[in-house]
Amino acid sequence: MEVTESPELQSLVFSLFLSMYLVTILGNLLIILVVSSDTHLHTPMYFFLSNLSFIDICLSTTTIPKILRNVQAQNQSISYTGCLTQVCFVLAFATLDSCLLSVMAYDRYVAICHPLRYMVIMNPHLCGLLILLSLFISIMDALLHSLMVLRLSFCTDLEIPLFFCEIVQLTKLACSDTLINNILIYFASSIFGGIPVCGIIFSYFQIVSSVLRMPTLGGKFKAFSTCGSHLAVVSLFYGTAFGVYFSSSLTNSSRITAVVSMMYTIFPQMMNPFIYSLRNRDMKGALRTLISI
Template sequence: MGAGNHTGVSQFLLLGLSDDPELQPLLFGLFLSMYLVTVLGNLLIILAVSSDSQLHTPMYFFLANLSFVDICFISTTVPKMLVNIQAQSKDISYIGCLTQVYLFMVFAGMDDFLLTVMAYDRFVAICHPLHYMVIMNPRFCGLLVLMCWLIIFCVALVHILLLRRLTFCIGTEIPHFFCELAQILKAACSDTLINNICLYVATALLCIFPLTGILFSYSQIVSSLMRISSAVGKYKVFFTCGSHLSVVSLFYGTSLGVYLTSTLTHSSQRSSVVSVMYTVVTPMLNPFIYSLRNKDVKGALGRLLSRSAPCP
């Protein structure tokens, strides 16, 4: 079979972060460590929230969902990268690549949605405290999360169906450590105009609108904060929002960094290195941010670890 267009291409080549053989053991150890820390940290958050009745509130319900999504998010990309480094291979099957694209879009979108929902939760708690438990009841919180899953499932499916109609050349190389939609579109051998339009529309809907919602929520929170005369009251409001603001800043800051790097440098390898920040580092830091800045979570983790510790 020739080297022309091939609609039934069986695999792609992931070029990874570096071709230097001497760096491969270092990359393997580094990413394996970050992966294990991420899974363990987020799993502890989930266990603490589910086992401690004091954390059975809307804010911690959304936090547990965020931790679950972060585990799935990093598990979509890093294990395949580790397998390829260990096997000294760059292959990923066509179906495996499409699956990775789909799952990556789902969990990245859910991260975005959950951060927006958590901002709305803080807005209701601070600006409408007397109606908080009525508005943020368990049924409504569950419906919010379910609606987020349904929306992102459908959006990601549209991209996969459009991706299926493209043709690729045999030996297609993807200059990344995972199958990213934008890089796959650049590697396609057929017209990608419709795919790119859908990508830009989805980016606007899934990034700009949620970010606008977060900014609106915090503008209202700041407005309420200015009306509080007590310094203790202002500190309490800031304390309840500090962890969420840190995670939002980390998520959007690293995402914006990837976008600016890819736009200004036009270097695919440099963009893939920068993308490590929001695909690996952000999910790893989230549980530390919430556990170190939140005394309720620290207390729940302490009780959880004390119960699991062996008796002397």
């Protein structure tokens, strides 16, 4: 894995990754603590938010500790088993993140378009079922890709131009035929990435249509304000994810690709707690209550 080619920058890189990791862990743990401690936040929306925070912690933990260890040891290597394990977990948590963002968009759709039936539709049974379904899809997707990588053969002295092991870059380095793997990657990306995106777009199309029919300006503002944080998180997650694949296909610079990969696996997870705590009045109130105890 490529961390840095410049030894004098290693201490700076280590400090940067460590600080970002600590902010990510502490911020998301604080979200989970606030939601669990305040009974006013025991609603489907915040149930999904606490799950998103937990997934963000897991996704960051899959990549950053290994990067810190490599920088500290001045050794950029990773074993084949470790690389394959990292591929599996990154795929699982990234897919789960995508599915959960789609579920949260559906939650906002029900809250705004069917407010009187919100608690009936988004009952605890359905919320738990949506989480379990997302988890099942994510695990199946990750295992399928990981098992397909096992059929590939690799040459020696490989260098991955990213901060972590990623399925597309790993497949490019294989010495054997990768046609089936590439077909599977694009097919799975279309299904497990396309369907959540389409679900989010459909949900917000219905939300906008419903909000525009509201008679008062205050009602419109309140409805849109409940979606602002989610829209910001969605834009950050998918924007950085698409940036990774566009940069890897449009540029041959490993340094640019590595920087974009960091934005994809670290930056959204670090920013999510700030987005929800700064833009959400209920979260800010619950946070002040928790701090004053």
